[in-house]
Amino acid sequence: MSVQTEMLRVGAGGQPLTRKRESLWADAGRRLLRNKAAVMGGVIVILLILAALLAPFIAPRPFADQVLVDNNKVPDWVLAVFSNMKPYAQISNDYPLGADYVGRDLLSRIIYGARISLSVAFIGPIISLLIGVAFGMVSGYFGGRVDNLMMRVVDVLYAFPTLLFIILLMAFFRSTFAKPDPGSFAYGMSQLDARLGGMLFIFMGIGLTAWEGMARLTRGQVLSVREKEYIEAARTIGAGHVRIMFRHILPNIVGPLVVAETLTIPAYISFEAFLSFIGLGVNPPTPSWGAMISDGSQVIRTYPNQAVFPALALAITMFAFNFLGDGLRDALDPRLRGTQ
Amino acid sequence: MGRYIIRRLLWMLVVLFAVSAITFLLMHTVPGGPFDREKALPQEIIENLNQRYHLDKPLVVQYATYVYDVLIPKFSSIEPGLSLVDDALVNIRVGDDLWLKWMNFGPSYASRSRTVNDIFRAQLPISGQLGVMAITFAILLGIPLGILAALKQNTVWDYLGMSVAIFGVSVPVIVLGPILVWIFGVTLKWLPPTGWGAKPPYVLGFLPSNIGPEYFKYAVMPVVALGLVNSAVIARLTRASLLQVIREDYIRTARAKGLAERVVITRHALKNSLIPVATILGPLFAALVTGTFVAELIFGIPGMGRYFVTSITNRDYPVIMGTILLYAILLVLANLLVDIMYAFLDPRIRYT
Numbered sequence: 001m002s003v004q005t006e007m008l009r010v011g012a013g014g015q016p017l018t019r020k021r022e023s024l025w026a027d028a029g030r031r032l033l034r035n036k037a038a039v040m041g042g043v044i045v046i047l048l049i050l051a052a053l054l055a056p057f058i059a060p061r062p063f064a065d066q067v068l069v070d071n072n073k074v075p076d077w078v079l080a081v082f083s084n085m086k087p088y089a090q091i092s093n094d095y096p097l098g099a100d101y102v103g104r105d106l107l108s109r110i111i112y113g114a115r116i117s118l119s120v121a122f123i124g125p126i127i128s129l130l131i132g133v134a135f136g137m138v139s140g141y142f143g144g145r146v147d148n149l150m151m152r153v154v155d156v157l158y159a160f161p162t163l164l165f166i167i168l169l170m171a172f173f174r175s176t177f178a179k180p181d182p183g184s185f186a187y188g189m190s191q192l193d194a195r196l197g198g199m200l201f202i203f204m205g206i207g208l209t210a211w212e213g214m215a216r217l218t219r220g221q222v223l224s225v226r227e228k229e230y231i232e233a234a235r236t237i238g239a240g241h242v243r244i245m246f247r248h249i250l251p252n253i254v255g256p257l258v259v260a261e262t263l264t265i266p267a268y269i270s271f272e273a274f275l276s277f278i279g280l281g282v283n284p285p286t287p288s289w290g291a292m293i294s295d296g297s298q299v300i301r302t303y304p305n306q307a308v309f310p311a312l313a314l315a316i317t318m319f320a321f322n323f324l325g326d327g328l329r330d331a332l333d334p335r336l337r338g339t340q
Numbered sequence: 341m342g343r344y345i346i347r348r349l350l351w352m353l354v355v356l357f358a359v360s361a362i363t364f365l366l367m368h369t370v371p372g373g374p375f376d377r378e379k380a381l382p383q384e385i386i387e388n389l390n391q392r393y394h395l396d397k398p399l400v401v402q403y404a405t406y407v408y409d410v411l412i413p414k415f416s417s418i419e420p421g422l423s424l425v426d427d428a429l430v431n432i433r434v435g436d437d438l439w440l441k442w443m444n445f446g447p448s449y450a451s452r453s454r455t456v457n458d459i460f461r462a463q464l465p466i467s468g469q470l471g472v473m474a475i476t477f478a479i480l481l482g483i484p485l486g487i488l489a490a491l492k493q494n495t496v497w498d499y500l501g502m503s504v505a506i507f508g509v510s511v512p513v514i515v516l517g518p519i520l521v522w523i524f525g526v527t528l529k530w531l532p533p534t535g536w537g538a539k540p541p542y543v544l545g546f547l548p549s550n551i552g553p554e555y556f557k558y559a560v561m562p563v564v565a566l567g568l569v570n571s572a573v574i575a576r577l578t579r580a581s582l583l584q585v586i587r588e589d590y591i592r593t594a595r596a597k598g599l600a601e602r603v604v605i606t607r608h609a610l611k612n613s614l615i616p617v618a619t620i621l622g623p624l625f626a627a628l629v630t631g632t633f634v635a636e637l638i639f640g641i642p643g644m645g646r647y648f649v650t651s652i653t654n655r656d657y658p659v660i661m662g663t664i665l666l667y668a669i670l671l672v673l674a675n676l677l678v679d680i681m682y683a684f685l686d687p688r689i690r691y692t
Contacts, residue, residue, distance in 0.1 A: 084527060155351075156358045161667040163633065164648055168366055168660070171652050175371045270512035274634060277514050278649050290514060297518050297638060301526050301533065307518040318510040326506075 031331040038327020044320035052114040059108035064285040067103035074098040078305050085303065098305045100295060106306065109287035110313050116288040117269050117317055119199060124268035125261045127207030132214025133257060137245050140222030154212050166205045170280050173201040198283035202272060217260055221253035259332055262325045266318045273314055289314045341683065352672045359668045360661065364403050367660050374449040374655040393449065406661065413442035427455040446658035456662040459647060465546040466536055467643035470562055471632050477567030478574055486578025493583065501575060508572020513631050516565045517638035524561060531557055534640030562635040569631065570624055577620060582613040615685050622675040
């Protein structure tokens, strides 16, 4: 769907003032680039993606490298900022942000931690989009009794405290797939999860619990286009349900859905951080900002740098995604400027 | 309206049944049992324990027993507080030696001298106090901020308000918490970094008995950390909805007939613009519940929070069921209240 804008007006000199025809996307792109906050957010997101991809080359040390004698060491500049550490902290300028309680480089772990946060930022919404859109489309398209039943399912899931549900699901995945026989499906799953540092089950848990809002939104959108003439036209020429849903309805509603999902990215990031914070996230020693904040909080009175730096990394990422998401929404639908 | 509420309450019952059944099934499907230890207990002991807690019965029977214990009130001659088996949340004295007992959530397997109701009684008031203060803070900060930003659109106030809002949504509790602790608890030493200022017994079962500066000293940081995120959401929504409302025709009419600007805003614009804000109070409440949990962990507050995780890792079935049901009940009730509030805020909405 492309909205063509063509404006024809008469200017001061009697000459017609024309504006170039622009597609929706070009127009949106221009508006996005004018939004300084969004551009800044976008630049930070790109830098983060680069950092995550190139982590082995950027990070000064491997993330799991423990130098026990260097535990809790801090560089000079950190000591100057966190002056309460002066009486007892040991100085080592080998670690740009300091070392943690087992002597791992904080900076390297923060850089590697971007991998987890960014994967969740992209994969979480995709899973929720896939499940939610499929569910909402079927529900909205068929309507009537099907719709009623499916929305009641969403209602029930909505009443679950998401967090408890996810903790329960994670416990379920973790132990069900714990040590099964090699060759089975469960074995494959646990191998894959181990490869991903424990991320697979986080994705599954988040994906399975976060789609309800998307399903409701999709259903609403489907209801609004379902009765349009072009759908009827498609039906008259013999298009099947699946074809109508995917070829005729989906392209017309996908825009707002994607924008809505973009706005939830920070929520996924903080959710993963939180899961790792309570020890249900990635497997150690894979670094996650949430787990680092959790470790750092244990020693916040003595070595505040260990909690503050990963916390800052998390906050900056959230800011970037929020600015970018807001900017995208404003650019694609200027009427919504400043709304939720 | 009455019929609508009754129908909603009935539907709520269905939802709660579904939630409890799913939770029950899921937690029993998770491998491992409540009596698994590093050093395995002898088989006979495990069998005895299973028998004592009826874990040897078929799942359906266990579920039915659980639902029966929670749902059906019964008469008992045992004084409340004496028996672990017979511990109910609601005790009504009906005779000299007779109590009507309702809602027995069962024992805790992990701490065997306590029941789930004991945990509710001791820990829930703390989480409740924190939650109520946080949501009050969020509303008191968020709504004025949103109104200010909307009325003075595109001025310094607007930018300031929206900066606070974007800060709020970008800085989750697990970030703001440690930073607040570091600044105000460790460096400046103004506030105690961890702990909670109230202890049992509570007034009316949930209010702190020592409200004063000492109590609030403990509460300030967790309440701000929790409330700020939610106030940001409220502020953005209030601003957006007020901006929309003040362009409506009826506002122009109100102005045209010579009403004072103050009256136009408070009586005509605000009331209508708060409807969308009311809609998110339900989900916000849910988020707050989760947030409370995080704040409790960070600020070392002895609320319900830690039971969320430990009960699941310990396979402490009654505690899992109890906490999930409790929050499901709160959540559905909150959503019902929100829907009723609509009708109050917007006379066009009529439920039948």
